[in-house]
Amino acid sequence: MSWKVLIQLRKFATTQSATKSGKKLLEFNQIPGPKYYPFLGPLNDVMTLGKNEKLHLTVDEMHKKYGGIFRMKIDSIDTVFLSSADYIRSIFAYEGKYPKHPIPPAWMYFNQKYNIQRGLIFMNDEEWLNIRQVMNNFLLKDAEWSHKLIEMTCDNFTSKLKRILDSEDATVIENLEDELYLWSIYSILNLMLGSSTSEQTDREFDAKVWEFVNVVKKIFETSSKLMSIPPRLADKINMKVYKEFESYAHKSITLSRSLISILSNDMQSSENGLLRKMKSQNLSDEVIVRIFSDLIIAAGDTTVYTTLWLLHSIAKDAALSTKLRKDIGDNPKSMEAPLVRAALRETLRLYPVAPFIGRFIDTDAEIGNYSIPKGVLALASLYTSSRDPANFTDPLKFIPERWLRDENRQVMNPHASMPFAIGARSCVGKKIASYQIHSLITKILQQFTLESKNKEDVKLKLHLIGVPDKKIQIAFRKTLP
């Protein structure tokens, strides 16, 4: 052995630290990753991570270069990106009693600047746990109360589709995305109220909901553009995009207050609605408004884009439509068609609306061969792990059957795709979202045929969440009157 190799080995040994498991670990600063130039400050992020819209692709390239774990500073926070399924699972093992996730910097800055208290997404520590336990009871432990309401909202949607097709004699629904937004927001409103506030019953209310839809969309669009600029700086130099973001954020709060106040005064507000359920837990009106406006922010885009991707995948594949229709026919009770459930699972694998899920590590940790100090931000690179052939056979193909139990499973590692996250801070709306999407797809397939009109491949881009890079165009034809 040459003296050079001996020196290398010695260096290696002294930079390893012993751990609880007795395993020798490498230090945090030995994790590979791109170079950081302190004098460049925030410019480092822009230079290394590039365009925000393509962050998932840049990170994917970096995983190819550095492996299943790499390290960098983002906004001067020590961050690790993880794409190996085992590493991803470890993140949640170290999240602690009060898991903390990263919040887009513009949102954090805005809340602090105006001292605005927000809902579940922004809460932390004991306050978060108390509210989360209340919401878990209503949305996760027992969500059956929501089924009828969700189905009513889906029936309203398919009736509207038919009206559009009748009146315009058109097959392509040009504003499908907007229609889905309305559906998604009305779903939450109906759940709050406990009865169906269908569109067109009250013009003023409708106008407010429509305005809310646009405001929520703009919040995502503008805060995504602000990801690579420190918001304090953007505010100081009066950047147009920051001013726009602020005005939409203010509007969303005003609008959610006014929607809630209309709903609360509504005599039809039923025992079965989330509003009454929350009030029965002695939550103040102020806290209820905070929770409600964040539920809409969390529920709106995620449900809309997942549904759009799923409709797009079905519309492209006539054989899949036939199989899904047969499966729905064989399983007449809603939510019992296994292939529809599998198609949703497959959509969330290939097009995760949250391609990165993060946790601040709560205690000194071991991930892989590395020691990770408390406080580091660990980000699960779900876009990469979901498309890794080590985890899924033919990973780029849309194959719902891979999720069926009795099939020759093509899922080597289900944890590589965790679209709702896992653990105590995972999506509190996952049951509602799954039921909503499942019901809507079932009703659409029972009443319409779909055909994709997109000529080019539609890819995922980031607008804070994963959205299609082109307008999704689907021709609908009625199969039932």
Ligand code: HEM
């Ligand atoms: C397909 C649709 C959806 C997807 C893919 C999705 C995904 C997620 C993910 C990944 C998280 C966790 C973020 C983290 O761990 O840091 C989350 C959190 C959350 N989701 Fe969803 N979501 C969806 C629909 C919904 C719906 C319909 C609602 C409301 C009914 C909702 C309400 C929330 C809330 C309030 C949180 C924050 C929970 C907390 O911080 O304790 N989501 N969602």
